[in-house]
Amino acid sequence: MASRDNDRVALAKAAYSYMDTESPNYGNVNTFFEFLADDVVFTVTCSPDTPVYGGAKRGKAAVIKFFTEDDPGVLTDLQVDGPLEFLGAGDRVVVLCSQSYTIKRTGRRIRNKACALVVDFHDELITRILNIEDLSDWNYESRRAKPA
Amino acid sequence: MTNRNIERARRALERLGQQVADRDHDAFFGLLAGDVVFGYSAPEGTPVSEELHGKQAVVDFTTRTSPELVEDHELAGPLEYFERGDRVVALGAESYTIRRSGVRVEDHEFAIVIDFRDGLMARMLTIKDLTDFADAYREG
Numbered sequence: 001m002a003s004r005d006n007d008r009v010a011l012a013k014a015a016y017s018y019m020d021t022e023s024p025n026y027g028n029v030n031t032f033f034e035f036l037a038d039d040v041v042f043t044v045t046c047s048p049d050t051p052v053y054g055g056a057k058r059g060k061a062a063v064i065k066f067f068t069e070d071d072p073g074v075l076t077d078l079q080v081d082g083p084l085e086f087l088g089a090g091d092r093v094v095v096l097c098s099q100s101y102t103i104k105r106t107g108r109r110i111r112n113k114a115c116a117l118v119v120d121f122h123d124e125l126i127t128r129i130l131n132i133e134d135l136s137d138w139n140y141e142s143r144r145a146k147p148a
Numbered sequence: 149m150t151n152r153n154i155e156r157a158r159r160a161l162e163r164l165g166q167q168v169a170d171r172d173h174d175a176f177f178g179l180l181a182g183d184v185v186f187g188y189s190a191p192e193g194t195p196v197s198e199e200l201h202g203k204q205a206v207v208d209f210t211t212r213t214s215p216e217l218v219e220d221h222e223l224a225g226p227l228e229y230f231e232r233g234d235r236v237v238a239l240g241a242e243s244y245t246i247r248r249s250g251v252r253v254e255d256h257e258f259a260i261v262i263d264f265r266d267g268l269m270a271r272m273l274t275i276k277d278l279t280d281f282a283d284a285y286r287e288g
Contacts, residue, residue, distance in 0.1 A: 045257045045277045087230035087237050094230050094237050096261060114189040114275045116259035118239060132239075132259045132275050134189040136282035 005088040008121050011035065012086050012093040015119070015126060019080050019097060029067055036060045037125035044131040051142045053135060063129075074142075077102045081112050093119045103141045110137050153264045154229045157236040160269060161260065164223055164242070177207055181268040189275040193287040196278070217285070218244045224255045234264045249284035 015035035017025035025031045042057040057066045081098040095117040102109050120128040160179045180203045187199040200206050224241035238260040245252050258276035262269050
């Protein structure tokens, strides 16, 4: 069991190397896409009616669209704060991270937002990602009137 | 040492599955380090935005403040635990009612990150979406 846990952690580290500031892959999200199963499901912990982030993204194409168009369309200056941490058990790996980013619409900078990514593997591919994160700042800013 | 911290975390967090009024907090309080740091991934301007420092602060929050903020807390099943060194992560989903707004939060996933030191919880961070809570309690 320990060997399997370590294998999954190694896969997760490779998949999320684009978020590792010390990796040569840092910033290259295409590396991450290579690990996605065709039927992958990506969900963020928020109400389904949350702009951009609400509702599950189903299938590899939808997840790629989210990471290449939807998310960058509303956030900028994304920064990973410190090293990622990986904890694995069976086919599931939890990735702990902290991020800072600017909400384009209002220019507000959100700092040091803790995040737990729950990543499920099957046959060495990622089949499910649950992004556990507080989205209250995003929800608040997305409802505010755009600054003049 | 392998999995011992998971068992400690399990003892501390099993109270979450109980109704607030019936909870036996002793297991949880007994596992807090004297200088524990306790917090939530919360935005600014809410009753849970600032970290709590020290065991008494956590006791006071658990027994007095929290029951005034939320009620009818339920877990949607057993917690799932992960361990690496002195760190344990517990995953779960919960439902609760926000007292000020009456909004019922249903089956929201959370992650509790616990750092152990000498068998006691030295740091606890709960990561979850707090949009409904912030909407009800945000200052200004």
